[in-house]
Amino acid sequence: MILMEFAMIGAGAMGLRYGILLQEAGNDVTFIDTWEPHIDKIRDQGGVYVSRDHQNRHLTPIKLETPESYSGDPDMFIFFTKQMQLQDYLDRCAHFFNDHSYAFTAMNGMGHIEKLQRYFADDKIIAGTALIATVLNGPGDVDFMGKRGAGKMNMANFTEQPDEMTHRLFDELEKAQMHPTLTTNFKGTLMTKVIFNSVINTLCTMFEIQMGELGNFPKAYDLGRQLIDEAYDICERAGIQLVSTREEEMTALDINTRIDMPLHYPSMYQDMIHDRPTEVDYINGYIADLGRQYHYEAKTHRFLTNLVHLAEYHRANEKAAHEAASIQAATSTAS
Template sequence: MKFTVVGSGAMGLRYGVLLQEAGNDVDFVDGWQPHVEKMRQQGGVYVSRDHQDRHLVPVNVYYPEEYAGNPDCYIFFMKQMQLDDMLKRCAHFFKPNQYAFTCMNGMGHVEKLLNYFKPSKVIAGTALVATVLNGPGDVDFIGKPGAGSMNLANYTEQPDDFTHQLVGQLDKAHFHPNLTTNFMGTLLAKVVFNSVVNTLCTMFEMTMGEYADYEGANDMSRQLIDEAYDVCERAGVQMLNTRQEELDSVNYVSKVANPLHYPSMYQDMHHYRPTEVDYINGYLVKLGRKYRYEAKTHAFLTHEVHLAERGKQRELAQLSAAEKRQLTA
């Protein structure tokens, strides 16, 4: 199959590189100039696995304005707040017969994709996969080959032949895809997971394993999960997991699968970038208010993250020009 990855950061590179290694034709599109130029200069992207075996993987990378490929499927991996602008930059090469597939964090991206792709061509999912972009042209896949799992569903909840072909290629690439016919339940399962692990690990600057080892972690996780499930039930969403299964998933991924991993929200905060908290905890707050329910803990955490962002921006303003340049070197 022919894929084009739009947004070639940590997760985009992981999906694209592994699908390429599984025998597919893959292009990469990105708008971050230092990243694109570095990959072109070195002839590809350097890939490590758990900080070891760093090696160069050749990739074809393009800016949106210069791309003219014709893939079967686009794979979108952007930050929520960056997607709208990237879609506008890419609109000139979208075609009616092409599919859009995404496993982006948070909620809000599907509505934007539907402005460019037919509902029958949109497939979305969630990925419990840990990856770190060390810098331009340098990515680290966290976990052993085959680590992690993912769920996906058609927007129409009616899988077609292409969907099953996509699942087959994702399986060949060792992503362990699970196809469901519950679109909102599939997406919200990851939102709830991230609303616990991403947010708390970011606020307290710790790995997933360090959080899970805290004696009060179960109580904290359960409070956030219960509140999120109260919201989803009022919205009429049938979740994939029970509340206990969601808690078990948080503990397994944090303690066993990726205990040394700093979640993506932490990475954004650490590098002075805006976080996606409004699309995760903040989304649950807004959804709850739509059904006259106050998700108070999620609202409090959303405010906490925004306060921490202000502190990081103050810290950034105090850095020297050389230190600021080093952040994107």
């Protein structure tokens, strides 16, 4: 018996993890993506190759459509795109949204909720945060990090009033071993994860290190505490009640880096090394911009935002120089 019907918009690392585990739990899942090499590879091989911690690689059949080819009416749309990709996906998918459509997302960063509100009613928007590590190795090839059942997530309704559909989604996520917690604190739930990512994602990306190397650095607490304190000061001024205290957030950072996922590279790092734009503007940059709204200058978050962009700029220049040298060498050889 099919329990729920989902349309997973964005078949990247996290979209595949959520979608495949929901599919394995008995739900009907259709993936919708726009990256042509990924689409072609999945169709050619008849599904997605799935590993767990680099082991037991196996082919998992999935249903895959593009925004233009999909015409379903699922119980729930789930969004797992990058922040900078979301608007294009929404524009291309708008023809199959309707007034009874529900949207759920656990994307990194902030800025996506305002975009979803243009297409979905407030009482049909559910958002969450995920402490779940996944790596897209390449087109049609994903690696679920951590043993089955590893990780956890929070979720909340935009209206902070859970309805029947919210509880159905919660139950299916629980069956898929995502370990959800349902809260009635929408903004605080999302911002707590943004603050978490503003430490781990940014620092690991800048120095191209695994989370464990950051966690074992003798001054890791000092680095994290400075960023945490700035962000919590801003949230207090903005009237945002976070779902963990400063000390609980510091403890979560320590456990995740040193114990739970020491070998993991955060998603921001994965974007940078693959020459994709990072989401730093939607994480540290968002915190800094929020601070200015409340007359608080988050100097450390602003500084780190610019440093990540410097790292991106440096990699782009190195790549261009390497390509130019390769062309020059090929031209010289031909001559």
